Amino acid sequence: MHRPQPTRQPGPHVRQDGQPVKQTTGRHSSCRKPKKISDETRNTDLTKNTTMRYVHRWREANRGVPDREGYVRLEWAAGSMQVDFGVARARIAGEMADVHCLVVSLPYSNMRLCVALPGENAECLCHGLMLVFEHIGGVPPVIVMDNATGAGRRNAKGEVALTGVFSAFVAHYRLEVRFCNPYSGNEKGSVENAVGFLRRNLMVPPMRAESYGQLSRLLLERCDGLARDSCCPRLPDVPVAEVFDEERAALMPLPSTAFDPVRWESRTADKYGLVDIDSNRYLAGPDSARSRVLAAIRWDTVTLASPATGELLAEYPRQYGRSRNVEDPALVLPRLAVKPRAWRESSIRPDVPDDIRAWLDSMDEKTLRESLKAIGDACRAAGFDPAMQACGEILRSNRDMGLHADSLTPIALRMRDGEWEYPGGIEEPDLSGYDRFITGTDDGGEER
Template identity: 60%
Template sequence: MAIPMPKQQDIRRLDRQGVSRSEIARRPDVDRATVARYADMDDMTPKPPMDRRRGSKIDPYAALVDEWLEADRMLPRRQRHTARRVHDRLRAETGYDGEYTTTPGYVRRWREANRSGSDGYGELVRAPGVAQIDFGVAKARIAGGLVDDHCLVVTFPRSNMRYAASLPGENAECLCHGPVEVFGHIGGVPPVIVMDNATGAGRRNARGEVTPAAVFDAFLARHRIDARFCNPYSGWGKGAVENAVGFLRRNLMVPPLEAETHAQLGRIMLDRCDALAASSRHYRRGTAIGDVFGEDRAALMPLPSTTFDPIRWESRRADQYGQIDIDSNRYLAGAALHGRTLLAAIRWDGGGCLIVCVWD
């Protein structure tokens, strides 16, 4: 019979004081065998708890649940079975009538027993100058209207420096323009950027290979940047920027910022990011983030001699009203150009559709 540690201590203390074991055994919930066991015990080192789980209603379905959980290994983490989903499937697809409280324990034990060596976490090496980029959405007032501002966040994990650019969307042109604004602000170009295949960056095939969009490929070539695409379902691959998105949304965009244009709002955001860095301390070093950023800045490549202009060229035939449709937006070329094939230049701000050529 196991008894609480305080009673064990009482037994040994009384035995040391010379109290007879028969006298100790007269106390409630203690018999002579228990007194002898703990009074004579030499090793009091705490032992690991024993698994006292008895058979449960889920046991007859264990093989089926194991099969589901094993198949999950091939799926993204966000698409795997939760304990609730396992329970619901058992109730719907089998004769299982157990309570939900049994299922989480079984799922937890299975995952602990079948955890692979790669499931652990180690501290990532933060090389100076390496940047991570990702999009986040926050409300902002542009020209008096409340809109969804697609903030492109650029963070440097080594120093924890965070920057954001204001953009109207997440297409390839915006994905290129945002970093260009940040690079110009900090006076250099990171040699490596880490990202997932965000909208506009490119397409990922079944083998996980990413083919960059043409304008984004040109952006990388112009700046001589090495882009590394991580698994979009593995947050740890670019966890620094995902944390930065939440940090800037809470600390930069509350209350919503106001500006006449996205370009103006972007300049406001960059200045406020500098102010946040000056007043924030590095989580490990204890010094201002802006000071630690000097190590990243020293590893940056120089800016190109000319600013990269992310333009996408599209060929469209004008309708009877002289309008063309690009990315669900309609642009007026002029009634005189109806039925003509037009070459249009599309820029990041959405309103920059420039007709530069007319083809018969």
């Protein structure tokens, strides 16, 4: 199983309170320039007033010079959507994390929406847009984005090649996609402003949620609240929400079938049965060592299957990071039953509850082999957690009975289905009525 990584120390781009800092490069105030020049030239005779006077004269002389290229005021049609990513800190399942916020803006009404995702790859992009489309009840005919959002990559000729997942997404929703020119954020200035606006108004202080799905729902609710409380720039007295209700008419209807943003890849497992996907390794099982494995990669899960038979080998939560090993103990236990001496140094040993681990450590090799095989059979039938619960119940009742497949697997299956009741938790029946009938006394103990 995935081991938690040590807490990252704040770097130069993160404040001590954990909030990201928006850095600007190549831009300094007139007060900052003198120190920077003296640090670079080691000219200690440079005074602050001299530099500030020079900067002031330069600005006065060049203030009236028109921009060589200039800008064109853009008028966006109803239904057009701009898309961009931003990063903010939030607490997910009790741990602080860098949340990649997919922000969309509809410039016609100035409607701004945001969903939370763990990354900025094509699978996350498609999933986030699907959440937005379902929330607004339609599909925009045109979306505008840059080529750094997981949608595609621009080649040397200036052409953008879409990723396979996003290309299928565009075809499914019948979208027209436009990409901005490099270093031209002004071409989608509405969403650029929305990224900072929503970060300041929604993510401060950091939000808390149990999952990315819950955080996305909370963000969308808050975005709706902002739309009701703010006015459209074109119509200063009309709330954004009312203008957006009129803009809905320009949206296309949602498709009748849902889209599955999945990327299929064929990989070769190493000698341990681990498959490398995006710099993380997932266990397909020792039986799959040095063989081909088919991987279905979604935004939140990685599913491994046999390409020959289609048999499901394993399914894991998708990891975002690098150099992590993700293992299902149920796949390792059958191999340990064949090699019980590897139990004490196995990677899944810390995942076993303390009382069960201590009991297995005290067993001889023969009993350990039989017990590991029984646990492996129960894991395949009911899953790892129900199997561990069944092991604990059996050992609490009678430690000398041991772990056997004929008793362990049925209890694990009943625990998985919620049909098992612990002996200590069973409510005893009220037999006082029989006592009164047999003894002929009432509740006070007196004869009737």
